Each structure stands twice: as structure tokens, then as C-alpha cells.
Amino acid sequence: MLAPASLPSPLGLLAELTHRCPLGCPYCSNPLALDKRSDELDTATWARVFREAAGLGVLQVHLSGGEPAARRDLAAIVKAVREAELYSNLITSAVGLTPQTLKTLADAGLDHVQISIQDSEEKSADHVAGYDGASVRKRALAAEVVKLGLPLTVNMVVHRANIARVEAMVDLALSLGASRVEIAHVQYYGWALENRAALMPTREQVEQAVAQVETLRTKHHGQIVIDAVVPDYYARFPKPCVGGWGRRSINVTPAGKVLPCHAAEVIPGLEFWNVREHSLGDIWRSSPAFNAFRGTDWMQEPCKSCALKEKDFGGCRCQAFLIAGDARAADPVCHLSPHHALVEQLAGVREDIPYNYRHI
Amino acid sequence: MAGSNTISADAKPSLPRGVRLVHNEAQGGWVLLAPERVFKADAIAHEILKRCTGEASVQTIVDDLATTFNAPRQRIHDDVVKLLVSLADKKLLEL
Numbered sequence: 001m002l003a004p005a006s007l008p009s010p011l012g013l014l015a016e017l018t019h020r021c022p023l024g025c026p027y028c029s030n031p032l033a034l035d036k037r038s039d040e041l042d043t044a045t046w047a048r049v050f051r052e053a054a055g056l057g058v059l060q061v062h063l064s065g066g067e068p069a070a071r072r073d074l075a076a077i078v079k080a081v082r083e084a085e086l087y088s089n090l091i092t093s094a095v096g097l098t099p100q101t102l103k104t105l106a107d108a109g110l111d112h113v114q115i116s117i118q119d120s121e122e123k124s125a126d127h128v129a130g131y132d133g134a135s136v137r138k139r140a141l142a143a144e145v146v147k148l149g150l151p152l153t154v155n156m157v158v159h160r161a162n163i164a165r166v167e168a169m170v171d172l173a174l175s176l177g178a179s180r181v182e183i184a185h186v187q188y189y190g191w192a193l194e195n196r197a198a199l200m201p202t203r204e205q206v207e208q209a210v211a212q213v214e215t216l217r218t219k220h221h222g223q224i225v226i227d228a229v230v231p232d233y234y235a236r237f238p239k240p241c242v243g244g245w246g247r248r249s250i251n252v253t254p255a256g257k258v259l260p261c262h263a264a265e266v267i268p269g270l271e272f273w274n275v276r277e278h279s280l281g282d283i284w285r286s287s288p289a290f291n292a293f294r295g296t297d298w299m300q301e302p303c304k305s306c307a308l309k310e311k312d313f314g315g316c317r318c319q320a321f322l323i324a325g326d327a328r329a330a331d332p333v334c335h336l337s338p339h340h341a342l343v344e345q346l347a348g349v350r351e352d353i354p355y356n357y358r359h360i
Numbered sequence: 361m362a363g364s365n366t367i368s369a370d371a372k373p374s375l376p377r378g379v380r381l382v383h384n385e386a387q388g389g390w391v392l393l394a395p396e397r398v399f400k401a402d403a404i405a406h407e408i409l410k411r412c413t414g415e416a417s418v419q420t421i422v423d424d425l426a427t428t429f430n431a432p433r434q435r436i437h438d439d440v441v442k443l444l445v446s447l448a449d450k451k452l453l454e455l
Binding site for chain 2: 087111114
């Protein structure tokens, strides 16, 4: 099958090496039905996927999970990324990753490490992670990353229980020697959607946190890069989800299924292909799931005639399905969506109930 | 504010670990790979960045570019400083 002449080149590959993870964060982006260890792709298959990704124009591989360090062949995987001449980014909880393994990864050519930290307050952080002592381990491993001369990003996921501490979170990232910090407001898919009422902040809290990030950016200019993932339930315009469907990113699940984004499996009727049966190039060009919402032909009103349709691509397809009940609808976060009021209503549902921690 | 708008002429800029300049046909040329970010490097940026080896000083780099491209030294100097400051502010360059 011939690909359309305008087929874009993907930039990033999210490699979900495993769904196994020692932590239980209630906002985990993994699906509710987790892949089993026995279904995971082997080292050689991942190496082939990286070579095929490079052939497509991919520049960066994000090694994620679950916890990627749960894989014993992680160093071989990092080496395979490097051999494919790609940039490797390790996205880790830091729990279960020893300094010795980290050193092996650095020697294998690892380019960058991102460590998640659940809060600036240790007790609260361990509670969110569902793991006593996680904070201490994370801080110790962050120091090892810096000691090895690897660049460090600290990822802080923000929600109702910790949103008041954005400034302390940035200070913690600075004190750990990070060159970059992500203030990532929870996006409601997967486990986060299950826990939405327990995680959702108020509009006032969100506005304050967004303003704080602006102030902190000025204050720490040149010292640390602060990137923010915006809280879209309180937004008027949708996010350009994954930079546009089938346009910039590829997600490979532990069992080899290839998705346009990590949440795409919630949309019914999409046919995903697997790297065990197809090359990554074939999947990118021809798999029904990647072509389902590529470009703008699939759009309905108000997206179809919208001046921003090439900028935000109608927002997130998964959110359109989850809230508006139609994956072709405008992302209901958009103020032009007929379902926009529903988003505000859902954001208003906040309950102080125990988390449903991520579990198999 | 820690950022500044000037660089010492003696500074020897280099790309830190985790920042790499690579050529990629599919993405249309030279790109600077950085932690979870990718920047396209145009012809001028590429000529500047490939000289940021940690061995050449800013002064040497400017002189080299002015000679190689037979261009006014002041204009080259301004372009080089502008690019290097913006990259250093983003933690993509060591000075």
C-alpha cells in the first residue's frame, strides 16, 4: 500500500518495556488491564523495533513502563538504542534501580534520566506511591545520576493532595541537581480516570499553581528548565494531544502492540497491529489505528471549520470518546464543544476517598 | 535571575552530556537532541554548534566563522552570542 505523500516522520518512540512496577501511583497512565511478564517482547525484538524506528526518522526513545528497571536486560536495551543511533531517555521510578545498574546503563550510552517524585513532602510522596521509603531511594538515586554526569529531569505529578507545594517541588528538583523539572498536572486516563474524584484539584488551586510556575520560571531562569503539563479539565482550548494523531509519536506496549498514544486502546473499534507480525514502518504507514484520525478529514464540526484545527488537531481523541462518547467529536475540553459543560461538571466531582492504587 | 546576556570571549562552549548534534535525513537536516526536546539546527546554528567542542573559545569560533564565510565579524559575533546564551539558558550548553 502506498503511503500518502504527506506522511509525517515520527520524532519519538515511547517504549513501554514492562508493566511491572513496585509503585502503585493512583494516576498511572498504564491501562487498567496490564500486560503480563510472560507476554513481554524480548531484547532482540526491541532492538529491531529501534532500528526500524530510526529508519522512520525517530530521534528519541523514551524507555518507560511500568518500571523499566524491572527488566534484567535493560542495559542491553539501552545499548540497542545507542546502536540504532537514537537518543535514549530512561523514565524511571528509581525504585529497584541500583547505582550499579545505573552505572552500567551510563556506560551503555544512556543519554538522560527522568525520575518521578510524588511530592516534596516525603510522607505524602510515599503515600501517593503506595510504597514506604520510596522518597529516600529516589533522592539517593537522583544523586547518583548527577554524580555520573548524566542530565536529570525530575517529574512531579500534581493533583489535589500536593498542588499547594509547587514551589517546594521546584526547590527540591534544584537541590537534587536536576537541569529540568516537569510540573505535570494529572491527565485523566487509565488509573487516573479511576481515581479522578480523589485527585481533582479545584479551579482556584489550578490557577494558583499555573501562576506560580510562571513566577518560578522567571526566578530560576538559566538554572533549571520548568516544563508544565497543563491541567486540561479547567482549560478553554484543548491540548494538541501527542502533537497530532499518528503525526509525531509512536507507543509500543510491553507485548508489542503499537499505539498512536498510550491511552488509545480505550477507543472501541480501532485495529492495532503488533511488532511481532509487522515492521514498525508498515504499522506507521498502514495500520488502521494510525490512519483512523490522521490529518483532518475525520473531523466533524466545530473542528472541521475551525481556524485552529491544524494547531490542536481537535484535541484528544481518547478524551472525546471518554467524555463526549464519540472519538470523532471535538475534545470536550474545548469551549466550542457542545459537551464542554460536562467537563466542568466532572471537575466539580471531588471526594476525599482512598486511592484505588494501580494493581495487577 | 541567573541568566545573562553576555558571554566571556574566553569561554569555551561545549555541549553537555545528554545534548547531541546529529544529522537526520527524515527530519530534514541537523538536529540538536536534548532531554525530551529536539531542536532543528539551521545552517548557521549548525556551523556554530559544530565548533562548540570545549576546546575553542568564543573568540576563536567567531574569528573562524568570519574568515570561513567572509562575513563581518561584529554580525557573526552577535549571532554566536545570541545562540549560545539562549542554549545556555535552556541548559543545553556549558560555558
